[in-house]
Amino acid sequence: MTITEETHKPHLHITETCPECKSNNLVHDYDTGETICADCGLVLFEQMIDKGPEWRAFTMQEKASRSRVGSPSTYSVHDKGLSTTISQIDRDAYGRKLSFATRLQMWRLRKWQIRSRVHSSIDRNLAQAMSELDRLTSKVNVSPALKERAALIYRKALDKGLVRGRSINAIVAAALYAACRGNGTLDPAGNN
16 A cells, blocks of 8 residues: 555554554454454554444345445434334235234334324424425425525524424424525525
8 A cells, every 4th residue: 555545544444463562463343443452452443433234144145135224314304204104004024914913003003103203292393394394395496405404493493492482384484594595595685
């Protein structure tokens, strides 16, 4: 590796020997995020991130079928897009019809999942506000980044208690307007 390659990868640790005892017996502990010399006990690196998968695959077919999927968290969804939704389809992963007892259990789980998602007044407020933000942003055709900014502004207003006693629709519109003004999308003279 040349000097230029090494400078372009400052976070990549390629040390294979301990600088203290010159041993090659290094242990990578991904649970603690450390690389330790097994001979002298020197901690060479801390806070390593294990970017590997959380599952194991024993065949190439298993490896190809498993992947990390899911949408990233977003401010423009009331629960930041991190909740789970139980499907209305009464079939299992293989397409087989569920038994009556399992369908009943899924119905109860679905009901409680819906109740727990918006259990407080703040959650209900956010759910209504984010659906209104979706409606407004689709009408005025703004970018997803601008929509995220408006959602963040609304959330900050909600945290500071500025929404209480005011129309959710009006505060959402004001948050979208503030995001557009902050981004330079709107002309202060009103020419846009």
